[in-house]
Amino acid sequence: MPLLSVDLNEASSATSLQPVEKNFYNGHIIYQDVVDIKSPSRGQQVRLQVEIDEGDYRGRRLPGGPNMFYYAFQKGVKVNDDGSEHPYDLGKMYDLINALKATWTCKNCGQTSTKKFVKEKSRYFSPCCGKPPLIDFNTDEWMGLRARWQVDVEKQQNSDDLRNVIKGARPLE
Numbered sequence: 001m002p003l004l005s006v007d008l009n010e011a012s013s014a015t016s017l018q019p020v021e022k023n024f025y026n027g028h029i030i031y032q033d034v035v036d037i038k039s040p041s042r043g044q045q046v047r048l049q050v051e052i053d054e055g056d057y058r059g060r061r062l063p064g065g066p067n068m069f070y071y072a073f074q075k076g077v078k079v080n081d082d083g084s085e086h087p088y089d090l091g092k093m094y095d096l097i098n099a100l101k102a103t104w105t106c107k108n109c110g111q112t113s114t115k116k117f118v119k120e121k122s123r124y125f126s127p128c129c130g131k132p133p134l135i136d137f138n139t140d141e142w143m144g145l146r147a148r149w150q151v152d153v154e155k156q157q158n159s160d161d162l163r164n165v166i167k168g169a170r171p172l173e
């Protein structure tokens with residue numbers, strides 16, 4: 001991890017530029033890992049950083065800061081103040097896997113696939129067996145995968161600085 005933080009700090013000074021315009025950009029994953037969700041909630045999130053592949057902003061890293069990531073819940077349960085529990089919405093994760101055409105294995109029927117999950121009225125289903133997704137996947141395999149990233153500009157908390165954020169991902173056209 002020390003090597004990683006040095007790398008990210010260098011990246012921050014190299015890219016302390018104006019944010020890129022709000023738009024969609026083709027880009028590939030340059031960093032991924034899986035982090036635990038803070039207690040009392042439990043579960044895991046995937047977090048990503050992306051580099052723009054084309055155009056005036058080729059080579060720019062997204063989101064817009066050294067310690068900023070694009071997060072998607074991989075699995076888990078949110079525990080509220082009153083002790084009630086709700087499973088995290090994994091839709092963003094299925095959208096991300098669809099966008100990347102990433103490989104996954106269905107735990108219901110055992111098939112390995114890069115096919116898209118089927119979305120119906122904000123619910124998702126596996127294309128192999130039609131059930132709600134119950135899948136294994138390995139984010140180590142996501143390095144270099146490309147997608148079309150929806151990028152926005154937002155003001156930072158307690159600051160007037162503007163930074164890029166990723167709002168979502170689509171498959172490359």
Ligand SMILES: [Zn+2]
Nearest residue numbers: 106109128129
């Ligand atoms: Zn299946």
